[in-house]
Amino acid sequence: MIRIDNDNPKAIYEQIYDEIVRLIFSKSLKPDEKLPSVRELASTIRINPNTIQKAYKYLEEDNYIYSVKGIGNFVKDADELKNLYVNNIKDELYNVIKSLKKTGLKDERIVEMVKEFLNSDKKGGSDVNNR
Amino acid sequence: MLTIDDLSKKFSDFQVLDNVNINAEKSQIYGLVGSNGCGKTTTLKHIMQIYKQDEGYIAFNGEEVKENSEILKDFYYVQDTLFFPYQYTLNKLFNYEKLMYNMSEEKFEYLLKYFNIDKNKVLNKMSKGQKKQAAFVLSIAAGPKLLLLDEIVDGLDAVIKRKFWDVLIKEVMDNEMTVIISSHDLKELDNICDKVGIMHEGRILKEENLEKMKEDIKRVQFAVEGEFDAEQLKEFGLLQYVKIGSVYIVTMTGSTQDLEKYLKNTHTLLLFDKLSMSLEEIFITELGGVGYGKEK
Numbered sequence: 001m002i003r004i005d006n007d008n009p010k011a012i013y014e015q016i017y018d019e020i021v022r023l024i025f026s027k028s029l030k031p032d033e034k035l036p037s038v039r040e041l042a043s044t045i046r047i048n049p050n051t052i053q054k055a056y057k058y059l060e061e062d063n064y065i066y067s068v069k070g071i072g073n074f075v076k077d078a079d080e081l082k083n084l085y086v087n088n089i090k091d092e093l094y095n096v097i098k099s100l101k102k103t104g105l106k107d108e109r110i111v112e113m114v115k116e117f118l119n120s121d122k123k124g125g126s127d128v129n130n131r
Numbered sequence: 132m133l134t135i136d137d138l139s140k141k142f143s144d145f146q147v148l149d150n151v152n153i154n155a156e157k158s159q160i161y162g163l164v165g166s167n168g169c170g171k172t173t174t175l176k177h178i179m180q181i182y183k184q185d186e187g188y189i190a191f192n193g194e195e196v197k198e199n200s201e202i203l204k205d206f207y208y209v210q211d212t213l214f215f216p217y218q219y220t221l222n223k224l225f226n227y228e229k230l231m232y233n234m235s236e237e238k239f240e241y242l243l244k245y246f247n248i249d250k251n252k253v254l255n256k257m258s259k260g261q262k263k264q265a266a267f268v269l270s271i272a273a274g275p276k277l278l279l280l281d282e283i284v285d286g287l288d289a290v291i292k293r294k295f296w297d298v299l300i301k302e303v304m305d306n307e308m309t310v311i312i313s314s315h316d317l318k319e320l321d322n323i324c325d326k327v328g329i330m331h332e333g334r335i336l337k338e339e340n341l342e343k344m345k346e347d348i349k350r351v352q353f354a355v356e357g358e359f360d361a362e363q364l365k366e367f368g369l370l371q372y373v374k375i376g377s378v379y380i381v382t383m384t385g386s387t388q389d390l391e392k393y394l395k396n397t398h399t400l401l402l403f404d405k406l407s408m409s410l411e412e413i414f415i416t417e418l419g420g421v422g423y424g425k426e427k
Contacts, residue, residue: 004322009350009405011342012322039304043297047322048160049304051342 016055035073138187149333162320163313165330171313175279179208207275209266211282215254222250232273239272259286280312321410350406352380355398
């Protein structure tokens, strides 16, 4: 369930972090569900236990998971995750806007595009991409 | 923790070990890697005091390791080439090892099942891989604080390798065992070792936390419009570069962000990608730095 890509320049702990976030957002890991133990995951994906521990530590710091001493790590509940999810998508939006600007579009035009999209979505009508 | 300071050894005129320094912490998996004949096995044999050093100091948890030290009972060494006593079965060897080690029957029986080994089979009739598994089972049943594994994964199939790492990780986590593992198979050690020592011609070229090593040595590929003078890369801790067509593949220690910024400011940058760096590539880069493998 956790894929490590050896051709990815990201550090292994970052890849594990990203993968767990992906599993949480896709609801493959549900709120309050227990994560695999460090040992379990280390041995399944053949990664150093301290690397797994590091990924879990950052996930806890960033409020995706919480730990219960002696029992394990658990996914946070849905309300708390919602903000994180929004922030995450915000980053994606930021990147899209950045690449739009790169092509030379003016700010006003980008705002217009967003408005157009929101309006057409309200009407439940045509997808912007279909034009 | 295991400390080796300035270990040196000569076999007649040949300097096999030349000021070897190793520091392995408690609960660490330490990968000892190196070119052929670089002295990995000789180093391990010194830790066990099978060889006596000419110079240098070996200590475990602050206590010096000497011939006949009590502390050697906390060490277990699995050799690369395994020789077993004539007609010995694994069960017989297990009982024999009780003379030296505090052998755990429980772990022994569990591991026999896990690896599906017949303890009553004569060891010398086993295949290479089976012998390695048998020796590994004994080593874990001995419950050492320091386990030295010389080329243990060599000859194990993929399924057994998984089981091997599973058992090793458990011992390291539950019993704070320190492991020194030597191997030529760098893919096998990548991402599993805490720390790596790279050996060449009797010396440790580099010893570092593996994650840190990967942060320090980076690789990027880029292409710019027009001519590019590779001299400019020297400012960014250039280790080596190759040019394929108009794409430069650069191994460096400097900041990749700074390089990207610099290239953007001075050229029209067409392509800039960070590439991953494996232990194998770090190894080749480090040994290339001392001229190994550069023969034409």
